[in-house]
Amino acid sequence: MRGTQDIQTVGIVGGGIIGLSWASLFSAFGFQTHVYDPNPMVSADIGPFVRDAWAIMAELELGTVSDPELPRFSSDLASLNIVDFVQENGPDRIEIKQQTIQSLEQVVRPDVIIASSTSSLLASDIQRGARHAERILVAHPMNPPHMVPMVELVAGKLTAPEIIDRAEALYQRIERVTVRVKKEVVGHLANRLTSALYREAVHIAAEGIADVEDIDRAISYGPGMRWALMGPHLTYHLGGGKGGYRHYLDHLGATQEARWQEHGTPELTEAVKNMLVAGVDRELESQDEATLVKRRDAALAQVFKVKKTWGF
Template structure:
């Protein structure tokens, strides 16, 4: 594998929400993109998505051109040529991932890095049947990838350090914040953290402790406001006053442990799912999903600018 393969053309496998988001970012950063998806409507969907994303990316200073660039679209992996990097976004099923790898390895060069956007699967499992497993890793974003800068890099058992370095350099070229996850676990890092919170959020709704709307308010007007700038460890470090994190752990650690013991787990029964969906429908009484998505993305731009302004 080359040490410094210049990445000029990226293959985005899968033209769903994540794939279109990745493609928008890559195009904005001046990279040529070819999207592989069998659906007839994907080209129109992608062009529409990129057109809406471009002003936001421009506002973030991520575009290299004022002209909206377009990706090439193909139905078949066999049509990929001169690819320098692969961002794979297929369904989160190990058999599908392995089939995609098999098809990719028939047409791309042996030194091209393949990064999977999988939210839960392990790189070791994805690479287990590959001809060149050393060039495969997890490159997992948070949705939407073109707006949220974090990318988790998770190597498999056979992933080389060189592969990690190439992927890390590429994502940083895309102005992403890279995180190396040291051990393979289901869900990697960020999704495990959000899943822990979501489990309790579902339990609280299922037990009737609070409504869905108030649970969301509790996060967005409470800890979520701090989390945009500092993480949980730094939050509690500041919560420890002059004594810092050590003081917090010594004096308030027992209260944390008491809450851990009392946390619950709800099953996603039809009844619980109905409660959750009804709560969301109530939250969306004054706006539709598309409007909410647009407002979220515009707010993400402003939050990112604010983080830059204050050095977070």
């Protein structure tokens, strides 16, 4: 089994937002990066996207090379026959994932790790039908991967333990914060947490408790500010004062349970979807989406700096 330091060339499957973000990140750390996408039009997106990403990463002092090489593009999957590692970012449908893996295995060496960015699918399902299932795992980032450092690693039933170790070492080489998920579940870890909050956000809007705009405002100016620094357990530990988390759970745990019982289970009917979209449209009335993305990325960069400065 080759070591992590032997990985010098990375293949990116899928040239969407996630794939190009990964490509920007790997290339900034000196990896020769190859992007495959069946759509040849993706080639025109690489330069503008990657250069913008590099500019942000330079501000964050991320990367190891001063003059990175632009990722190379091909619409021919055979172009990945030289890579040492694959980050797969195709559509999140199991039949497409399995087909992609089977096609990749016709091209890449048997020792090449294949890591899927899937947001919900199980590694064990993706492995089904693979010739070398032991080298397949889930490595799910948050969007955009070059700015949000978390990567959650999930092994499938057939994933070799050393594959998880090697993948983790590689992601740490590109300064990602790795989280190991112990059991396979739909949505892994981060997306299950965000989905729980989103379900209640939809319920509150659907029940007329608050408007979409106020729900977003409540999160971004309330708990979201704390969550940018620490997770819920540590947040509630500090909320327990001198008694810490135990004091909080003993004295306020019952109020949490009472709220859990009240949480809703909304359905995304057409009426609910229309109401949610209308709320977001109102939030965008004073700015266009492209400007919002730039503002988000600039703000994320500042949050990244704050966390790095203060050790959060």
